[in-house]
Amino acid sequence: MAISGAFDSDLGELQRRLVLLRIGLLLVVALLALRLWHLQIREGPYYRDLSENNRTRSVILEPARGLIYDRNGVLLANNVPSFSLYVSLEDVKDREALIDQLTQLIGLDPALVRKKLAGRGAKQLPRKIKDRLTLKEATVIESHRLDLPGVMIQVESQRNYPSGTAAAHVLGYVGEVSAEQLEKPEFSELHQGSIVGQYGVEKYFDRIMRGLAGQKSVEVDALGHEKRTVVVDQPKAGDDLYLTIDARLQKIAEELLGLESGAIVALDPTTGDILAMASRPAFDPNVLSRELTAKQWVEIVQDEGRPLNNRASQGQYPPGSTFKVMMAAAALETNTVTPSSTVHCNGGYQFGRRLYHDWKAGGHGSVDLHQALVHSCDVYFYTVGQRMGIDTIAAYGHQFGLGEETGVDLPSERVGIMPSTAWKQKAKNEAWLPGETISASIGQGYVTVTPLQMASLIGTLANGGVAYRPRLVQGIMSRDTGHLEELPPIEKHRLKVKQEHLKLIREALADVVTEGTATRAKSSIVTIAGKTGTAQTSALRTGPEKDIPKKLRDHAWFVAFAPVESPKIAVAVLAENMGHGGAAAAPLAKEVIESFVRLTQHAPAAGHVMTHKAHTGSSEF
């Protein structure tokens, strides 16, 4: 082929070839049109969805958590406004750069931020990185708004406990829902960053107080700046709780324990309403409800005083002689003894080769049931216990609520141990030894109880044998309707013990205070009945109390009710390592009872007052 022949030269030929261009043009434009048809018509709805997601961000509106009041309407937990830092991952181009910026601006822990951003959660929802920003931190972030696409600050309400550590174990605390919690069905409607009750009433009534999160749909531009709010799904505030607690009595109980470890439970024997539930040492729920560093958390958890332990409902102690109250009822009811039958106490009880001592060297002489209770004669109860046998004792123990859940409205209640042959077989795979019944008869050995169980027990005795479910919440105020729903007291069962027997025991307990082991509980303003207890913590103790290291000393118990004629309050005091109940615990119970009397003689504290309260009157004192 001649090279020059590759070309045609005249204008005509050139213009003829324009046809090629025309065809080419039409083809290409047809292709373009086809492509656009594909994008806009066939895939149009898909891209429309994408563009909607592109421009709108869902922002969770946290619901206001329900408030908590005491029985007189004193505020115990509320919400205060606080700044929270959120990051919308979709708007973040460079995660590490953002973490760097945040670290520099407000000193966040990079590892923590990384973890928060990586955690599970709906992809298009912003992640909460930090709450309780200071005003200064919030200002710094806001002033760098333009450099921080995807970062936003929300004003949210933050849980606040105005009285600090007061009633800490009852109230509990709140915290971010954990990854494990999110997996559970009851938290299915929650999202990363949701606040839930993690302890105490906050946890037990979480569902009621939590409320329902709302959502706003915010139109944002490409830099994540809010343009306008498109849709608002208002959050629904949680309901308010009215506790049975009297904040004033609670405070007094806590102050009585002071720096010692222990618990005081005071309840209304006619309803089961818990008037005070103190556990020391305590924690500040304000601290636990905000984000803790790992170090802070470890410090709290490893604290030897175990401040997170609610000793009232979770502490398990040998009841010591307070157990004799139940023993007395069992002995009378099973006809093991009559009120007038006596046991001779010479200071010890021989069983096989072992001598079981009475606490009083030399013994009490000949004692009947009344005297045995008043002076807390061990030998008397060794004897009757031995006669009844452990399974009978256990049966009555269970009736009185020992080894059973009280059903209190708190999470993680412990039940203690009411031993029996079956229990030992199951728990230890061993046969019950007859000697063990002797220890159990005076509330030692395997027997353990919680202070709450003991308060409930003494309350049941006081009110004539009705076992109420001890409770902390007596009313729920609906935020929707403003309606206050009063929860009726719950009667669990009635003791199968004759009234005359209960009366006998009550009379004996009254004498415990007037002339027996608890004269330190004697009050000039109200009649008090009670029973002391000293729970041995170690069998190897010798010598006087003061020579023993504190943590090996006995726990001091005192359970009481008042006024004797018509009981309005039942109290259980447990003071760890404080020695004898009569000396250490009885005065505390007396203080609580006297305070209660004084408080109820005056008008209740200002605020909302539950209307159904049975004991606002004071005429009976």
Next chain:
Amino acid sequence: MIDRVLESRQFDNFDLRFLGLIFLILGIGVLSIYSVTHDQGGIMPFFAKQLVWILLGSVAFLVMQIWDYHRIARWAYPAYVVILLLLAFVLFEGKTSRGAQRWIPVGPFAFQPSEFAKLVLVLVLAHYYSKAPRVGWLQRVVVPGLLMLPGLLLILKQPDLGSGLSFLAVYAAMLLMVGMRSQAMGLILLFSLMLFPFAWEMMWGSLHDYQRQRIMAFVDPDYDPAGKGYHALQSRIAIGAGELTGKGLYGGTQSQLKFLPEGHTDFVFSVFAEEWGFVGVLVLLLLFVALIWLSLEIAARAKDELGALLAVGVVCMLCFCVVVNIGMTAGMFPIVGIPLPLMSYGGSATVMTMASLGLLLNVKRRRLGLFY
């Protein structure tokens, strides 16, 4: 009297349609620019500046008709030298914007020599072919190729891949038009295909990182949706979300909320497509097709080879820009910086495009001039 009649014949229906199409498309462009930038501050809003460019462009449009295109073509080589010098100047002194040096600041404005280089190349090649002896490959392919090369290299160096491709397109169109036989063109095509892997290798190596990433993003737009694939993805979303009838003026959320970058320049088509939907897009495509059709008409009726070559060069250049720009916004091509003629915001491109169209009209009117 006769003069006057002849004068009036020059503004026959053909001219009115031509002018009408130009200003219709310009108007659509300004509207889209206004829609996407109306909430932006600044001394002078983009749409107002664009009106100034259109005014300047109209002057260029008229100026290109003052002299016979033969006289204009005689200035092709000097003009090319000037543009080469400017392109070289840009490399050393130019204003850097978005990683490329393309602008020469002139007072408060900046002017982009690579845009004008396209028109100058059309002039150079048309002038060359109309004068060159019709012998052999050397004069027909190699020499014009060498003529194009310095400009191409300087432009690619900036880098301005879009203008570089326009250069190649103009060159290819000229080759096609000067009448290579189809067998010869087939041979060249085959040869090119064989060479393609090597060329690709060389090109890939010489590309800037961002260009490579763009091509990667084109191959798989979703591989980095927030990064390099962002433009392509957001543009596709904008166009697709327009659906049949669009979201209405100012209703294009993609563009209004700035998800779509460069909504007033290279991606003005996406803005338009989101707001006016497939219906609007079809109308716009028809307007462009009509304009190009009329331009091809001018080439077909040119009185001589120079006129025809000038017209073909201009048409091919515009056509290439329209197709590649829309193609890249619609995700058919990788993203290269090519503005949409008559619609994208920009002084240099607007003035150059209108000057080119002026040259087209010049070719047409001199044909009629034969009758004087």
